[in-house]
Amino acid sequence: MTKERARANGLAMSRRTMLGGALGTTVAIPATALAYQGGVAREPIGLPSPVFAEPEASAEPEASAEPDPIHSLPFVRDRAPAECRPGMPRRIFWAVEPSGDYLADCETGDHFAHLAMSFMVEQKFPGLLNCVVFDMMRAGPERSGIEVGFLSVFARHSMVGKYVSDELSPQHGRCRS
Structure with missing residues (x-):
């Protein structure tokens, strides 16, 4: 130059x-x-x-042609730039709108839980549950049937998993006196 x-x-x-x-x-x-x-x-x-003086390529990463798989979950969304505030995460892992019908909301939560479990297995991302529960807590004390249905499914599956684990390995995981 x-x-x-x-x-x-x-x-x-x-x-x-x-x-x-x-x-x-x-x-x-x-x-x-x-x-x-x-x-x-x-x-x-x-x-x-x-x-x-003469950069070979742009420092910006190219936009991925494939969307982020997490967006396949109906309860996950990213905040718009205008919504972002300091200290707030960009991604919301629990963005739900209760219908006001408790039983219908419980079914919605049940459905969301099954979607989450499938995602966790397919994507090898068990931390999704942590993210969802933390965002439930961040949202405040109000709860609807969606949260109840969601957490109930995880509780039932945890009980089945514990039972199967104990049957396959009786001494594993039990408290010793």
Whole structure:
């Protein structure tokens, strides 16, 4: 890169950066990094890392063609940028709207729990349950049939899992007196 081209791009090159270019690396330093003393530009001040004048590719990761599988769950959503506040996670793992019909909401929660279990197995993500329960707590003390149905399914499956585990290995997991 020549000095003229660097200046045209708003970059400043010193003897040091020119030498770097001669050694096989072309380094450009933004003009804003120049040290000014008494209105006269001096040697560029040191930057933590060089700014390469001609980047090979964008630093931004390309958008994935496939959507995030977590969005297949009807109770998970991402906050819109306007909704985000400091300290708030972008993803909400428990975004539900009760219908007001307790029994219908229990069935909805039951359905959501089965979807969650399938997702946890398919994606090898058992931590989903933690995320959901933490978001239930974050939402406040109000509970509907959706939460009751959801947690009831997990409780029943936990009981079956414990029973099967005890039958397969009687001494495993039992308290000793």
